[in-house]
Structure formats: C-alpha cells, structure tokens
Amino acid sequence: MIRLIDVVKKYEVNQNESVIALDNINLEIKKGEVVVLRGSSGSGKSTILSLVAALSKPTSGEVVVADERISKLPDSFASDFRRNTIGFVFQKYNLIPTLSVEENIILPLVPINLDAKEIKAKLERVLGMFHIAHKAKQLVKNLSGGEQQRVAIARANINNPQIILADEPTANLDSKLSLSFVEIVGELKAEGKTIVIATHDPLFFGLDVVDREIEISQGKIL
Amino acid sequence: MxxxxxxxxxxxxxxxxxxxxxxxxxxxxxxxxxxxxxxxxxxxxxxxxxxxxxxVEALPEITVQKIKAGRHDEIDVALMDAILELHGVESAVARVWGYYYFENAGVNFTLMGIDEYEEQYKKSFVDAATKLDFTGTSMLVGEGVKRVMDANYYKEYFNFIKPDGSLKRVDIGGVFKAQTELESNDIILMSKEGVREIFDIKQSKATDIVVRVANFNEVATIASKIKLLYPDTRVITKDDLKISxxxxxxxxxxxxxxxxxxxxxxxxxxxxxxxxxxxxxxxxxxxxxxxxxxxxxxxxxxxxxxxxxxxxxxxxxxxxxxxxxxxxxxxxxxxxxxxxxxxxxxxxxxxxxxxxxxxxxxxxxxxxxxxxxxxxxxxxxxxxxxxxxxx
Known part of the structure; x- marks a missing residue:
C-alpha cells in the first residue's frame, strides 16, 4: 500500500546549508495495517507522513502509495491524490476556526462540485461516525480540543480514503480524550483502512490495535 | 448535469x-x-x-466684428452687402445681440435678435422663428433663464431696463431648447427690433456679421478678403473659435x-x-x-x-x-x-x-x-x- 524506497529528504536552511530530515529510508506498509512511527521531535516521522500525503516531494528516492509514484506527481495530480486517497489528521488539526463544524468537514468536497444530496449523505455519515452531529452548526473555534480533533478526523474521512495519516494526534489532548482517539483508530481499522500514526505518546506503544511500531531517529529507521 | x-x-x-x-x-x-x-x-x-x-459645430464659419480703440464696437449693417458680393459667400446675417445683466439674480442673459424672414444662421433658430411672435413684445427663453425668472417672480413677462432707465415689458412666449445646454441655457430669443430697443442699437448698426461659406476650404481665403476690405474689423473663423x-x-x-x-x-x-x-x-x-x-x-x-x-x-x-x-x-x-x-x-x-x-x-x-x-x-x-x- 505504502512504499518508501531509498528516500532522502533535505530542507534548505539557506543557500549553503541544508538539514537532512530523512536519510535513505526504506519502508513498506501493507493495506489495512496500523503502524505507529515513534520517535522524538525532529526525528523525521512527520516528514514521512508529509511525503506519503504528497504534501512535499523527496529530495531523492521514490514514494509509492496505492500503486502510484507520488514523488513524481505534478502539483494538481498530487492534490487529486490527497483528496481521493489520503485523510490527514494534523497535529494542530488545521481547521479553519471561523467556519462551522460542517463547513470544515465538507471542505475537501468543495472543488469536486458534487450534488448537494451526495454531500449531505457523506457529511451525515462522518458526523454520526465521530459523534459530532450535535455540534454541526457550531463554529470550530468554540469547540474543545477533543471536539476539534473529531472534526479533523471527520474531515479526513469525508471522502472515505483508504489511508489515514495522523501526526501527533494526542499531543493536545488529555488522557481521556487520547483513549477516545485510540477507540476511533480501532473503528477505522475495522473498516479496513491503512493507518499511520506519527507520535511520541507512550499510549500507542504496545497497543493491540497497532500492528507495527517503527522507531525513527535522526532521519533513519532503527 | x-x-x-x-x-x-x-x-x-x-x-x-x-x-x-x-x-x-x-x-x-x-x-x-x-x-x-x-x-x-x-x-x-x-x-x-x-x-x-x-x-462649436453650431457656430458660423466666419464672424466679422468691428474693432474701435481695440474694443468690440457696433458694426455697420451696410458692410453685409459688400461681403455678400464676395465669391464663395453663401449668406451673411447681421446679428443683434448682447448680454443683459439681471442684477437681482446676479446673472447674465444672452439676448439674441432674430428676424422672421431672414435666413437663420443656426439650425435651432429655424424652429424658434416659427414659434416667436415678432411684434417685439414676446420672447423665447432658455431653460436656465426660465428658472431664474420663475425664482424672481417673473413668471409670464420680464421688465428689461433700457439704457435711458425706462422699462420694456416683454412676455415670455415659450421655452427655447437648442442642441446643447451651454448654447441655449442662458439665451433669450426675441425680434431684432426688441433687442435693438433694449440695448439702444440703431437700425443701421449690428453687433456683428456672421458669414456662411459654401466651400469649407475657402473659409480662410474669404476671411482674409474681408479683412483686406475692412481693416478695422476682426474676422474670426470657426477654427479660431475652436482653438479658443x-x-x-x-x-x-x-x-x-x-x-x-x-x-x-x-x-x-x-x-x-x-x-x-x-x-x-x-x-x-x-x-x-x-x-x-x-x-x-x-x-x-x-x-x-x-x-x-x-x-x-x-x-x-x-x-x-x-x-x-x-x-x-x-x-x-x-x-x-x-x-x-x-x-x-x-x-x-x-x-x-x-x-x-x-x-x-x-x-x-x-x-x-x-x-x-x-x-x-x-x-x-x-x-x-x-x-x-x-x-
């Protein structure tokens, strides 16, 4: 489902200086697998998610997701790929605070100009799935951290993608809400989705729902 | 779809x-x-x-003014006959007109005299000539003039003060509308006799003479001929006015x-x-x-x-x-x-x-x-x- 082949990612600091975020990474994640990328801040785990979601391109190497070589995709195709294949739950949720819950959730559908009925059906599915139907009309900025995370997960699932990527999903949650997120992961796994979680939260280590843990340090898989 | x-x-x-x-x-x-x-x-x-x-388009091709001591003076109507003799001149009309200062409102009216049987040198005057009573007791006024007169309670007639201080009452016979507002707004049209009386202009005199030329290309030549014939005149062509x-x-x-x-x-x-x-x-x-x-x-x-x-x-x-x-x-x-x-x-x-x-x-x-x-x-x-x- 996801393959990283000899991937190197460098970030330019200035003209003469660059930082190696990923150093010759090789990784394969199978369909339906739940994988936790663990490591300290700056280890490179978020960069892996970013490459898998086609949010950035590797400096060298190949990223293949759902049989598509996304590391070579032009920008517009990368956008289509993200919309159709990936659901990304960002660390800071990346919601638009001045929009309502439902407006945030349907944002990925806006460019594809679906029928209103189709949009409604998709919206109701995720509102129900993540228990936020009662908050649908509220502005996101007025929600608690846990509720905002649910909105972010609902938005990531609105297109029913095959792959869910979550970057430090529990970084802003208390332990109760973190457990609630683990439950959601279980539900998504039951639906057959491939899930990759980048985290340094010990809560995810040794969990039944997690199939594999991969330790990342200084841009390398240990 | x-x-x-x-x-x-x-x-x-x-x-x-x-x-x-x-x-x-x-x-x-x-x-x-x-x-x-x-x-x-x-x-x-x-x-x-x-x-x-x-x-500018409504202006005559040539306007002849008498100049005396460097100022515009009344011109002899007789000059018109000599101008008409010049080859290329289609018509010449002696105009009687002037500015009347209405002190109450602090505005100037332009009084234009027209004759019933004379060729009108402006298209807009042709229609006006059919409406105007030429007995000298009636006038057509521009819309701006009408507004000023109405505001000063001259709704049906106006009393002009003649140079000797006596009054001349002229009835308002209608409103004059020309092609342009600038042209018609401040105008009062009446018979030449009426204008002569108000400004005290003699029968043998006029304010200026306007000349129509059949061939536009001959305007400059005819203007120079008039100037040669009458050195004490100022000959203004339409082009001069356009530039001004x-x-x-x-x-x-x-x-x-x-x-x-x-x-x-x-x-x-x-x-x-x-x-x-x-x-x-x-x-x-x-x-x-x-x-x-x-x-x-x-x-x-x-x-x-x-x-x-x-x-x-x-x-x-x-x-x-x-x-x-x-x-x-x-x-x-x-x-x-x-x-x-x-x-x-x-x-x-x-x-x-x-x-x-x-x-x-x-x-x-x-x-x-x-x-x-x-x-x-x-x-x-x-x-x-x-x-x-x-x-």
Whole structure:
C-alpha cells in the first residue's frame, strides 16, 4: 500500500546549508495495517507522513502509495491524490476556526462540485461516525480540543480514503480524550483502512490495535 | 448535469469575504469611492466635451466684428452687402445681440435678435422663428433663464431696463431648447427690433456679421478678403473659435487631470498593498486547503471570485453613484471647476452622454487590476509545498 524506497529528504536552511530530515529510508506498509512511527521531535516521522500525503516531494528516492509514484506527481495530480486517497489528521488539526463544524468537514468536497444530496449523505455519515452531529452548526473555534480533533478526523474521512495519516494526534489532548482517539483508530481499522500514526505518546506503544511500531531517529529507521 | 460554475467555491468565496467583513467593507468602500471619483471626472469631461463640440459645430464659419480703440464696437449693417458680393459667400446675417445683466439674480442673459424672414444662421433658430411672435413684445427663453425668472417672480413677462432707465415689458412666449445646454441655457430669443430697443442699437448698426461659406476650404481665403476690405474689423473663423474653446477646456481639464491622477494614485496604493502579500492567517488557510486536496487552480478560482465580487460591486455602485451625482445632482463642486464663469451665467445641466468606451476603460482599469492584486499573492502561496505553509 505504502512504499518508501531509498528516500532522502533535505530542507534548505539557506543557500549553503541544508538539514537532512530523512536519510535513505526504506519502508513498506501493507493495506489495512496500523503502524505507529515513534520517535522524538525532529526525528523525521512527520516528514514521512508529509511525503506519503504528497504534501512535499523527496529530495531523492521514490514514494509509492496505492500503486502510484507520488514523488513524481505534478502539483494538481498530487492534490487529486490527497483528496481521493489520503485523510490527514494534523497535529494542530488545521481547521479553519471561523467556519462551522460542517463547513470544515465538507471542505475537501468543495472543488469536486458534487450534488448537494451526495454531500449531505457523506457529511451525515462522518458526523454520526465521530459523534459530532450535535455540534454541526457550531463554529470550530468554540469547540474543545477533543471536539476539534473529531472534526479533523471527520474531515479526513469525508471522502472515505483508504489511508489515514495522523501526526501527533494526542499531543493536545488529555488522557481521556487520547483513549477516545485510540477507540476511533480501532473503528477505522475495522473498516479496513491503512493507518499511520506519527507520535511520541507512550499510549500507542504496545497497543493491540497497532500492528507495527517503527522507531525513527535522526532521519533513519532503527 | 452539473453546472460548470462551481457554486460551492463561489459560496466559499462569499463566506470568506463575510468572515473578514470589516476589512471587506472597508476595501469595498474605498474602491467604490475611487471608482465614483474617477467615473465622475470622466462623465463630466465627456459631457462638457460633447457640449463644447456641439456648440462649436453650431457656430458660423466666419464672424466679422468691428474693432474701435481695440474694443468690440457696433458694426455697420451696410458692410453685409459688400461681403455678400464676395465669391464663395453663401449668406451673411447681421446679428443683434448682447448680454443683459439681471442684477437681482446676479446673472447674465444672452439676448439674441432674430428676424422672421431672414435666413437663420443656426439650425435651432429655424424652429424658434416659427414659434416667436415678432411684434417685439414676446420672447423665447432658455431653460436656465426660465428658472431664474420663475425664482424672481417673473413668471409670464420680464421688465428689461433700457439704457435711458425706462422699462420694456416683454412676455415670455415659450421655452427655447437648442442642441446643447451651454448654447441655449442662458439665451433669450426675441425680434431684432426688441433687442435693438433694449440695448439702444440703431437700425443701421449690428453687433456683428456672421458669414456662411459654401466651400469649407475657402473659409480662410474669404476671411482674409474681408479683412483686406475692412481693416478695422476682426474676422474670426470657426477654427479660431475652436482653438479658443479648446484652450479653455484644456486648462480646466488640467485641474481634472490632477484630481484624476490623485484618485488613480490612491487606487494603485490599494492595489500595491493587496498585491504585496498575504497575512500569515491567509497563507495558512491556503496551505490547509491545499493539504486537504484543493488544487492550485481551485484556490485561485476562489480568490478570483473574492476579487471579482468586491471589485464588481465597487464598480457597479461607483458608476451608479457617479451617474446620479453627475446627471441627477449636476455634479456639485466638481462642475464648478469647468463652468467657473457660472456666477455670471445661468447654471446649466450636463447633457447625458453615456460613453461605452469610458465605462469599459474604467472597468478594465479597476476590476481586473484588483482581481490580479488578489490572485498574485495567493498564487505565490498556493504554489509553495503545502507542507511548508502549514508546518
């Protein structure tokens, strides 16, 4: 489902200086697998998610997701790929605070100009799935951290993608809400989705729902 | 079948504008004001140009004035016969006219005398001649004159004060309307006898002589012949008058140009401000949209709608306000720059001239520029890697 082949990612600091975020990474994640990328801040785990979601391109190497070589995709195709294949739950949720819950959730559908009925059906599915139907009309900025995370997960699932990527999903949650997120992961796994979680939260280590843990340090898989 | 216009993006653009309502309202107001100012200037100059053109076109080809001691004096009517003898002259008419100062209102009226059986040297006088009672006790007045007279309770007649201090009562027989407001507004048409009596001009004298020439190319030759025949006259051709009018117009339009430049400068400052960059919040929003699957062209389309809605609104409201300001309220303040002599003349209304080219020029000067100023910085943000923007 996801393959990283000899991937190197460098970030330019200035003209003469660059930082190696990923150093010759090789990784394969199978369909339906739940994988936790663990490591300290700056280890490179978020960069892996970013490459898998086609949010950035590797400096060298190949990223293949759902049989598509996304590391070579032009920008517009990368956008289509993200919309159709990936659901990304960002660390800071990346919601638009001045929009309502439902407006945030349907944002990925806006460019594809679906029928209103189709949009409604998709919206109701995720509102129900993540228990936020009662908050649908509220502005996101007025929600608690846990509720905002649910909105972010609902938005990531609105297109029913095959792959869910979550970057430090529990970084802003208390332990109760973190457990609630683990439950959601279980539900998504039951639906057959491939899930990759980048985290340094010990809560995810040794969990039944997690199939594999991969330790990342200084841009390398240990 | 789905609509080709993605109304969800339009809706998102409208919501985006409403989310920043204070900023949107401020920008829309400033743009509207600038478009209003620019279009008002354009409308006034177009109207005055039209008025000027029509006035000049209505002028006779040659006007002959007697000059005495360097000043315009009464001319002998007998000269007209000699001028008519010149080859190429189609007609010559001795005009009797002058300015009558109405002290109560502080305005000048232009009294023009016409004769029933004489060839009228202006098209607009032909129709007037059929309506006018030539007994010398009736007159046709321009609309501006009528307004002034009504305001001073001269609703049916007017008492002219003659040079000897006696009064001459003349009835108002109707309202005179010529092709242009400037031409007809302050005019009073009556029989030549009436004008002679009011200004005390003898039968053998006239104010000037106007000459029509059959072949336009011969105007200069005939003018020089008249000057040779009568060295104590000033011979003015239509071209001379055109230049003189144009000079006045150019001087006045210089002031308008200054206003225009100021408005345009302010507009470009706004454009520069908008084009120079986005706030971190706006950049982040674009990054989020890209991260969840919007293409660069989806983002740009949304930004296009935002710019289009604001600038089209400002354009339509600005133009409508300018039309109302210029043609309904007669452009208070701005018009005075052009009609600076109006203290001594009755006020006139600007003729309605809707110049499609002007409207198109204003549209292309404002709407696409504003949209470009919105799109360019958004394009810069949208083409960055989404990861870079939202990190």
């Amino acid at each position: 789905r609509s080709r216009i993605n109304f969800y993006i339009v809706e998102y653009a409208i919501n985006s504008l409403l989310r920043q309502k204070y900023k949107t309202v401020f920008v829309a107001l400033v743009l509207t004001l600038l478009i209003f100012l620019l279009s008002s200037i354009f409308f006034i100059t177009s109207s005055i140009k039209y008025e000027l053109h029509a006035t 009018y144009q000079n006045i117009f150019d001087y006045k339009s210089g002031i308008f140009l200054a206003l225009f430049t100021t408005a345009l400068f302010a507009f470009f400052i706004i454009i520069y401000d908008r084009a120079s960059g986005l706030s971190s919040e706006q950049k982040r929003e674009i990054g989020i949209l890209k991260a969840i699957g919007w293409r660069v062209d989806d983002v740009l389309r949304e930004k296009f709608y935002e710019g289009f809605i604001v600038s089209l609104f400002a354009y339509l409201v600005g133009i409508s306000l300018a039309l109302a300001f210029v043609y309904i309220f007669h452009a208070p303040l701005l018009r005075e720059i052009f009609s600076g002599y109006s203290q001594l003349k009755t006020s006139f209304a600007l003729p309605f001239v809707l110049d499609v080219q002007t409207l198109a020029l204003l549209f292309f000067l404002t709407v696409p520029l504003y949209i470009a100023a919105i799109i360019i910085p958004s394009w810069r943000s949208a083409t960055l890697e989404a990861d870079e923007v939202i990190r």
